[in-house]
């Protein structure tokens with residue numbers, strides 16, 4: 001295994017983990033409000049898929065979006081400041097945890113209504129096909145979202161028009177408090193791809209390199225005109241659905257067992273050690289991440305909130321600005 | 325009288341009606357095993373079992389349609405939206421099917437269904453999760469739109485809603501769930517279309533509902549100390565609207581302020597202004613004013629959200645202006 005490939009992915013996953021742990025702390029301190037959906041446990045998916053795509057490719061996801069924002073290249077500062085509701089945040093403090101956006105890095109949010117963004121993702125891919133651009137759109141959602149109309153209509157059109165997209169279901173086994181067995185009759189949710197004559201793939205999502213390698217196939221298919229793929233990646237979220245979820249629907253033994261077996265950050269770190277990376281080198285990486293996170297929190301703390309003027313400016317775009 | 329929380333009053337209403345009528349079923353996301361996202365349905369699965377308290381997948385259009393179909397053929401479903409924001413993906417079912425089935429069928433098929441759940445802003449949940457949906461639904465003939473502001477009204481109106489033979493949009497104040505108030509021990513059914521005078525007064529009529537109800541009652545208390553006597557009216561049902569009670573009050577006070585959380589463009593707030601200016605024109609001593617949420621999608625930042633949600637200051641200022649106080 002090439003440690004030089006794994007090391008930056010490990011660092012990225014650790015950054016996501018640490019940013020979110022600090023966000024959870026800030027939430028308890030009242031510096032972050034509203035809903036905060038943590039990605040902890042699922043980091044290998046955002047980082048592994050990012051490693052398989054190009055900067056020009058597009059990503060769109062749900063409210064569980066901090067990991068993708070960072071994986072796409074957003075700074076920890078911009079993420080933290082958004083969580084703190086500051087003008088320096090990626091959405092100028094107007095969006096918050098659920099609505100992170102970064103046009104420059106082609107990260108298209110951050111969406112709060114389950115299923116609502118799936119067709120939007122297909123629309124980004126539609127533009128690529130129409131303009132004969134060769135970028136691919138990755139659209140992420142949870143397994144719970146595969147029951148709602150928005151998902152089916154998005155896939156229906158993407159399948160019909162062979163859009164260059166990959167629809168990635170992050171199956172973390174629970175849709176809020178509902179385990180999969182109580183929310184859908186299908187055991188393998190890529191069965192749903194058949195109805196749209198779409199390619200499918202299904203694999204485990206705790207090893208970041210494995211995620212990268214497996215998703216490549218679907219990305220290449222989309223890029224080369226082979227149409228969309230429905231991919232199911234099996235994962236687990238270590239925290240509650242959001243900060244306000246007491247998580248009574250699963251046992252702490254189950255959660256602890258998953259943490260022991262499937263922690264993507266730990267798996268990557270162990271992989272690096274096993275491949276001969278010196279502990280000191282990893283410690284230096286860890287320390288760098290700590291600095292970055294501490295800096296992000298300080299930056300967010302010191303940034304001003306958005307003004308009323310910003311709020312009013314962001315209702316309608318100024319006419320003529322797009323063509324200027 | 326005993327004190328009951330708003331959320332518990334709602335649960336009592338559902339439990340009593342489910343005991344009374346086996347055709348009442350409850351469905352929605354996390355209503356059963358999870359005990360309700362906002363704990364309104366706590367304990368109902370245990371009492372009534374999973375045939376009647378039904379956890380659904382995330383498929384609002386689907387289960388709303390299921391409820392309409394079941395309602396037009398003999399059941400009385402209660403649909404819980406985890407929040408009313410998510411009703412927007414079921415808008416077609418509510419507007420095109422629930423509200424029109426009776427009319428389209430020439431009066432053959434009544435649709436006794438209740439759609440209920442928390443409405444309007446919570447705290448910093450952003451623009452997609454902060455809708456006050458009452459303007460969307462009050463626009464539709466064929467629907468009742470109910471919005472209780474106190475535990476007593478919550479219980480009495482929900483019981484009426486469940487027994488109604490027509491589709492009811494039942495809006496609960498997200499921020500009111502913990503509010504405590506007196507609720508009678510004995511059964512009470514509160515009729516639709518009857519407003520409640522929440523506070524008697526002589527100088528100005530203030531009409532309000534939902535979260536701003538709390539704001540208005542507080543401001544009214546404060547202004548009383550300064551010698552301004554507010555009459556506060558809670559319509560309780562926004563469709564049909566008890567404009568008579570409002571108009572009678574304005575004929576007495578000669579001034580009117582409407583306070584609401586929905587956006588200022590149209591909606592029941594503007595409807596009330598229209599009724600008052602038509603029916604009490606000769607009695608008015610000042611233009612009717614409204615204090616509302618600001619006309620923007622809800623921002624996340626707390627400093628901005630505090631400004632957007634109708635503030636005590638804006639309520640006070642509107643009342644002072646119609647009273648020509650400075």
Ligand SMILES: Cc1ncc(C[n+]2csc(CCOP(=O)(O)OP(=O)(O)O)c2C)c(N)n1
Nearest residue numbers: 064112113114142143144145174175176410
């Ligand atoms: C249309 C709609 N209904 C309900 C909700 C409330 N809600 C938010 S997330 C969620 C569970 C989603 O589960 P899943 O799709 O598996 O994604 P996960 O949260 O596990 O990542 C629910 C019910 C919503 N946001 N939108």
